[in-house]
Amino acid sequence: MAVKYNWATIGTGVIGHQLAEALQKQGGNLYSVANRTYEKGVAFAKEYGIEKVYKEIDEVFTDPNVDVIYISTPHNTHIQYLRKALKAGKHVLCEKSITLNSDELDEAIALAEDNHVVLAEAMTLFHMPLYKKLHEIVASGRLGPLRLIQMNFGSYKDYNMKNRFFSRELAGGAMLDIGVYALSFVRFFMSSTPTHIQTQVKFAPTGVDEMASLLLQNKEEEMATVILSLHAKQPKRGTIAFDQGYIEVYEYPRGEKAVITYTNDGHQEVIEAGDTNDALVYEVQDMEKAIDEGYDMHLDYTRDVMKIMTYAREEWHMKYPEEEA
Template sequence: MAELNWAVVGPGEIAHQFARGMQDLNRKIYAVGARKKEKGDAFAEAYGIEKVYDDFDALFRDEKIDVVYIATPNSNHYEFMLQAVKAGKHILVEKAITINSAELLAVQAVAKEKNVIVAEAMTIFHMPLYKKLKEIADSGRLGKLKMIQASFGSAKPSDPENRFFNLELGGGALLDIGTYALSFARFFMTEKPSEILTTVKKYETGVDEQSGIILRNEKMEMAVVSLTFRSKMPKRGIVAYENGFITVEEYPRANQASITYLNGEQEIVTAGDSNAALSYEIQDMEQSILTGTNKTAPLTEDVIAIMTNVREQWGIQFPFEKR
């Protein structure tokens, strides 16, 4: 496959991590798009980028661009995704990929017509550790899956104006950190959940501040997810099987896990590098483009469907979302 020309839309902090990941792989970014040209210029200078756009329509029309990495706030994802795929660009989009299932399905329909790949930059689906843990689980030596626990707590300053609590920007713990916990749970569940129970405490702006979510599928596998934006909790995931349980600390970018067996014996499993998380996403995206298949798409669809269902139960709707 010839070298792909990448463009970055939204040169914020996560985009800087992406650019460093590209450098680690000896890849070059061809273009960057930013609402403020000076921000785009600074990003381009830092990473040796040839083209700078403050007109996103012009960026998407650039025939030299093959792939667009979208790293804007949640509220802009759908608009930019649709523009990009209509222009025949492959897209890698920061989590959460869309606000709801209707948006994702709409983009996927156009992508299918244009024969382009749509993928989410969800670290859990790309880290080597998880591929190794899945192989262990699929081997059957741990027995049947029974229960998953995933917690994520982040102590955000109480500020109605910042993006974490801003309804206009798609704020709330669910879309920001819940997507990790739910992706962790769905990754290990052998099929999508059929039952979703939840409770929520809302922030003064109307977004979710903390919540509990219980999932169950037809195989009676269950998951319990705990989220909060107002206190610190460990990013710990536990996957319990008949013959033992897997524990993953700092699970969003983990490179190590432990397996504890019923007799108390413990096995340490290691794979990958936490610092290379975005490099793995880039490599998987390139492989998806090469093969024409995004293997993580069904997982992404299920997680977005769960979050859509949960917000409907909470009665939280963003003013910009498409349904």
């Protein structure tokens, strides 16, 4: 599938590089680059043979040749760029977490609807072939009703309070950084959004959530547990338990392998699909399909996940500087 639209990136970090490589894999290239530091934007453009670099970020919003903007800047900057991009009639694929809270997300969704453009969170697992295949298996009913989901996501970050992961000023903390993946996984497989939520939290010295746990239940009485940590490594494994078997997913969110174990006799089925290295390729393809055909980018799931994260932080009385104004 060849690239059909002119893509611009705001941000030249790891994701910016992966986006450029994904577009090149499809025989295209980034159309333009916007970055807070112009010199870094120039260096990035030179590396990938991109012709256009904006001296000011706001120039990307007024460029009539830009169709889609990918935002990969820190969480707390997203809403200011979303407002400008959506008002300018640009389609937007935004890194997770897409906003700081539900109010910001509701505002962005309304702007997208008013300006008839596609807005989506770049949630990898919504687009990886493995998860699409698993969703089909679950929907077939052969595993029976869903009972329980268990999610672990623990990373080991240097315990440096100046690190962005622990910074209030950069919207750090486990929930927005890694919790969004775990909760998106849960929501992707649950029949409906959780309506009962219990949480626990351990704060870092900076006041952001260093560790957190959530217990979730929806109206179908499906349950999920989520354990997060920024300073205790855990395997990235998700378990989805049904009446007739359970699914284990390895190395999510960019998974390419899962194992189904059937309850009645213990036999296993290995499911493999996609390539971890092509994660951004799948996102780009789905985004362009969404623009063409109104393809579902699971914005409803994004909204549900954001509500859970917002609720949890409200329970913890944890606010970022932007939310205290």
